[in-house]
Amino acid sequence: MAMRSDVEKVAGLDGDLVGLTREQLDGLASRLDGPLLRAGDPGWAEAVLVWNGMVARSPALVVQPASARDVAAVVEFVAAHRLRLGVKGGGHNIGGTAIAAQGVTLDMSRMRDVTVHRDARLAHVGPGCRLADVDRATQAHGLATVLGFVSEVGVAGLTLGGGFGYLTRRFGWAVDNLEEVEIVTADGRIRTASRTENAELFWALRGGGGNFGVVTRFTFRLHEVGPTVYGGLVAWPFERAAEVLQAYKTLTLGAPRELAVWLILLRAPAAPFVPPEWHGQRICAMSVCYTGDLAGVDDVLAPLRALGAPVVNLLREQPYVEVQSYLDATEPKGLHYYWRTEYIAALSDELLSTCQELFARFPNPAAELGILHLGGALNERDEADGAVGNRNVRYACGVLGMWEPHEPDASAFRRSVDEAWRRLRSFGTGGNYVNFQLAEDGPGRTAEAYGKNYERLRRAKAAFDPGNLFRVNRNIPPAS
């Protein structure tokens, strides 16, 4: 660690600045196997980088723990000095919650191991893993768990907020497949939580985000998937939106759970797989993942085949790990992102025509409007089965704006996303996905995300983090 002054000013829990002496920081560093970094140290820029370029905050200190013991030492230290702590998994939270402004950030990137127990169908996953780390390791055995569809997203943040992906229709929320965690709680203890041990803590972790401690290991249940599946992108001109959207509705209403199709209205990228005359043109795209018997794929996709003549068609048999990464390039790190999303219980014609109308007049050329099909296994569990709730959700719908950092029309773009959201909200379930919340969203939106589970979460928070040490997140205040 490069020391530059004798006293380091670090943000305290209540926003005050706390002075830490060189001796205090050396004392912490001497307890760690991983490094303690300050601005300018090698590795600093990568350690504080987050996906959304709109996040302008930076911490005063970063620790890159090598073990649960390191994490416990940091939690004890920040608790003793009442410092603000952020935890970075993959850094993809749109609100930038990984970064504690002028505080301490635990960057978990050195804890990135995955161990697959093939016979037990379990994977032990380090908290710094990206989705691709887990998919690659489990697919080597023809197994997978429920994770999202952009491979650089962090497993930790995604899972702790609930988590969904193409396999959700078959196996539920990501947390429905979580078997156990190892976690450092606010008292600095390393605990195990599962359905049988620290069961209430485990319940809260299944959706309650980073409110209950720092998870140092996840254990996921695995399922037989692939390794070859059928999938890819297929797209039609936006001029045909009305019939494409109807076909999407027909397809998803009749789809077996092995089929997940996500609809994206966007302008075609200038990619080699898009004919040049379609570059920049509005299209209706579908992102397809079919993990069932490959012999049946033609029947399953009949409503799409009936549309005929796509302008892009990348549908084919391919490895599941490719399906899990082919959208990576569409939302690169560092652009400014602003989105609004809702959970939806049913795909009505009115919602579809609203989507079509909204997309036709977005001023932001890179804006996208998406509908994700999620209904299936998640609907079969009780609302109180894990804090995640939202057991009535069958689709998610969202509007995404993105632009370069110095875009002059940024405020108009944001306004158009907000206006679209006001229209879409009327189709929502009243719940929402906590992992999609913006920095601007107030505490009411977090309460809505948990619905009936919210008060129980607040009681769990009071039991495990009564002083609200873990508050740099979508915060759940302890019950008083």
Ligand SMILES: Cc1cc2nc3c(=O)[nH]c(=O)nc-3n(C[C@H](O)[C@H](O)[C@H](O)COP(=O)(O)OP(=O)(O)OC[C@H]3O[C@@H](n4cnc5c(N)ncnc54)[C@H](O)[C@@H]3O)c2cc1C
């Ligand atoms: C391009 C893109 C695609 C996405 N696709 C999907 C998708 O398909 N499915 C889906 O469900 N979500 C998806 N998301 C949303 C995603 O779940 C959230 O952005 C999530 O917060 C990302 O987790 P992370 O670890 O990368 O984030 P980070 O910003 O690193 O962390 C977010 C928060 O998680 C908590 N956290 C992280 N690590 C730990 C830990 N070890 N212990 C305790 N708390 C921790 C902290 O509170 C932290 O503030 C997507 C997001 C993006 C940007």
